[in-house]
Amino acid sequence: MAKVSFIGLGVMGSGMVRRLLAAGHEVTGYNRTEAKAQPLLEAGMKWAESPCAVARGGDFLFTMVSNTDALHAVSSGPNGIVAGLSAGKIYIDMSTVSPAASRELAAAVASKGAAMLDAPVSGSISTMEEGKLSIMVGGDRAAYEKSLPILQVIGPKVTHVGANGLAVSMKIATNLSLAVQMLALSEGVLLAEKSGIARETALEVLLNSVIASPMVKYRGPFILKMPDEAWFDINMMQKDLLLALEMGRKLDVPLPTTAITNELLTTARAMGFEKQDFAVLFQALARMAGVKK
Amino acid sequence: MAKVSFIGLGVMGSGMVRRLLAAGHEVTGYNRTEAKAQPLLEAGMKWAESPCAVARGGDFLFTMVSNTDALHAVSSGPNGIVAGLSAGKIYIDMSTVSPAASRELAAAVASKGAAMLDAPVSGSISTMEEGKLSIMVGGDRAAYEKSLPILQVIGPKVTHVGANGLAVSMKIATNLSLAVQMLALSEGVLLAEKSGIARETALEVLLNSVIASPMVKYRGPFILKMPDEAWFDINMMQKDLLLALEMGRKLDVPLPTTAITNELLTTARAMGFEKQDFAVLFQALARMAGVKK
Amino acid sequence: MAKVSFIGLGVMGSGMVRRLLAAGHEVTGYNRTEAKAQPLLEAGMKWAESPCAVARGGDFLFTMVSNTDALHAVSSGPNGIVAGLSAGKIYIDMSTVSPAASRELAAAVASKGAAMLDAPVSGSISTMEEGKLSIMVGGDRAAYEKSLPILQVIGPKVTHVGANGLAVSMKIATNLSLAVQMLALSEGVLLAEKSGIARETALEVLLNSVIASPMVKYRGPFILKMPDEAWFDINMMQKDLLLALEMGRKLDVPLPTTAITNELLTTARAMGFEKQDFAVLFQALARMAGVKK
């Protein structure tokens, strides 16, 4: 069994720690808000006082934070993880951040003799609980192979896509379709509904058609009833689209459907839907179409 | 066994006639270009000299033509099907045409004492051959119930969505997502590729992700190798988007992703990709991104 | 002085007739709704009972109607103008219709030995009253030269742009920028306002900047106060954008800003702004931005 450190104990991070503990690993954790760690501490996780202290511990260090700024906050400075890493350690970042920031951090980690992998996941908390999470990995192949048994505890489908930063690039390239498919689905439902077809019937037909991706199957029903808690809210979705749009500018790839969908996410936020799952794109478009509810 | 008439013997129409013949029905057919009917005649289909003559025959009349103009051509005038229909007959149009045109034709058919159903399908020739075609039906429920056994020979999933014209409305509302999903997928593949990930690897990851609808799974591989023959070419796809955009204007539904994707279909045609499957949207976007092949 | 016939006595048509009467020409008019002609009859215009009767009269026949369907209504059939035209007559259509429809009508007119010119105008009723209207002309050069003195009574800037249909093509190619410029202006005003700049100040700066086209100068103030009566309402503006989008598809010209602006016109109509001047695009975008008024 390995000594594992984990920073970032939100919904996804906590789920991962539970799986690691359940598999018999020794886990030490850190989170900006300590209170969130309480259930995990009761489940056997140890606590560390700072990112730096966590990094000094285990053989494998994980981070799962919400964006590039949060990653900077835990990685840099005297209390950051780079300061705590040393030769031979493997650091695995599972956050979705900008590929450039990921590569910069990998270089800083390498300068301490450690190795970094970017390892974002595809799927939500329920996918993970079902044991179906996919993990894409970027970085040194030897480090990848050493980490594989631990990563497979988190999710069974692990794919090495190339050098540092490429796994987050791949994640971002995937995620833009989430929002675009949701908006196109909404356009279809509203067209059908205003034609005279019941919203439920329209949705049923669409969910049985060739356009029904797993994402469409998960979120389609949210058109009828939004979930009590957002799986992935408007701002989170927009964060990923902004990373895609930034990559598009740097790499010279025009992204017409991404760009226009991003403006609809802004519209949804302006209409007061900020905290809701991005399936609320349907509600935003419905208002633009003069549909009351 | 029933007496069935069939007008429009293209790829889809011919496949349907084969299934009807195989199930033991007596089929009389008509097609503008008679030569296309030869293999079906050898398989047992009978020939009629005009749409009107066909309509005068069997108890169930089917049409499967390429657009609204083609439907007008076979339905109106002294040799058209309306002239041939009489009380008690059931006429089933499987084409994707404008909902307004479909409703107008249904009214003309009703004035002859016959009943019309609009019954577009979701799926391609391969879906039909696998016996998995979905059929949406609009129109009178009694006529729908009488037709059900025959329709189930063509495809097993038959859904009555409402009054005349609503099935084609539903079909159009579904199809807009085909093109939008294809363009969003292309944006993702190009982002990944220009990041440094092999096109094959990028596509593999995307086809295993939550955005992989059946459509994405069918057409994703076309990004690596376009098919010798288009399944659904740029102009056919644009025809459906134009029907969606026309409905959007009449029903006051803004369609941002549909509108912008439609301009990319025009771009693809302007670049010389007119005759290719609409998966060629990838090639059009690649050129805009300065990618040679 | 010439004998002039005029069909279509709306705001623009009536203004033109007044100018022709003021210049001493003998004018016979026709309008679907006779009541609208009353003030012109008092000003000296004569009345004719049908388009055909009007066409049989004067040497120059004008039409100024609202769209392609209205042009068909007055031009075809036994009471239509084609039936009334004869060799040597010149027929000038000032409506904005589809270039294809214009060319078809020109062919029908030519078959009667008469000549047709398409002559749409650029500018509104106030431009005409100031004597500054521009007129673009498509069609036979000899017919153009014969008509020039009469056209100059209506507006001083008359340009021959080429063969039949090309003047309406040019008009449509110009008009798409009206809506796009208005929407871009609205985006700028809302950005400035939400930054903390008073709407009036923002508008003043914009109206003094390099983006202030005559259109922006006319309609910018409508952002502060919509006019009591629309100069050019949402549906009229959308009619022109649809003609542009149709041309774009036929001629293979992608129109990204036109397509997306057209969806915002639909949004404006869905929000209940149908009857208002298209400057109401600002209000539609403001609602999308969560701005109350």
Place this chain on the structure above:
Amino acid sequence: MAKVSFIGLGVMGSGMVRRLLAAGHEVTGYNRTEAKAQPLLEAGMKWAESPCAVARGGDFLFTMVSNTDALHAVSSGPNGIVAGLSAGKIYIDMSTVSPAASRELAAAVASKGAAMLDAPVSGSISTMEEGKLSIMVGGDRAAYEKSLPILQVIGPKVTHVGANGLAVSMKIATNLSLAVQMLALSEGVLLAEKSGIARETALEVLLNSVIASPMVKYRGPFILKMPDEAWFDINMMQKDLLLALEMGRKLDVPLPTTAITNELLTTARAMGFEKQDFAVLFQALARMAGVKK
């Protein structure tokens, strides 16, 4: 006459210094690349060794740099201008940078007892040489009034729009229309040309129409012949659109025409037009339309 310091001696900055020298002011300058200052040194400008040294000198300090990063480079650190400023000095930044960065710098400047104004200009070098440049000013009104006589040497139209950062906000809100109007103009020219109207004729009609803003009049002719040197290249234009899009996200203003035009700027760069004036949007769209030249 005042003691004026000036940092950033590019095309615009040099032109401003010349006007200040011509008006009799004593000017001390600094530029990252010293060579560019040579002609100004010959014209009487003095040289300083660092931004900090420049800031320590004159009563009025100006900066005119290319983007937010360049402004950070000259303003922060031990050699930066903030380190050199002291009570009573007035610092005027004429660059177009992010409003947030401008406000942060203003706060740093205030902490030294000095006052900062953001004062971006509307117009190009030729506008300035004609003595017609507009200047928008954000910041403290007293500092604005003290600076007015000096600002009027640079351009005659000076408007105080509000607090710190609001002038750059206003500039960005104006500039988005530059690119959008250029793209809409290009759509119109290509529609007309593919209809059969000569490109020159189409452009002439458009330049005489109600859509002809000063920007359209300047850049329209570039469609026929691109200038030898870019006035404002693709990357500069995209920098401004990105600032607008960033503001839109922060302030919840959807920017549909800006977002789609921005993707066309990326397309133009991907096609190899990076160094050209943004009027090259026409060429990018022409390629998408299959037009060779």
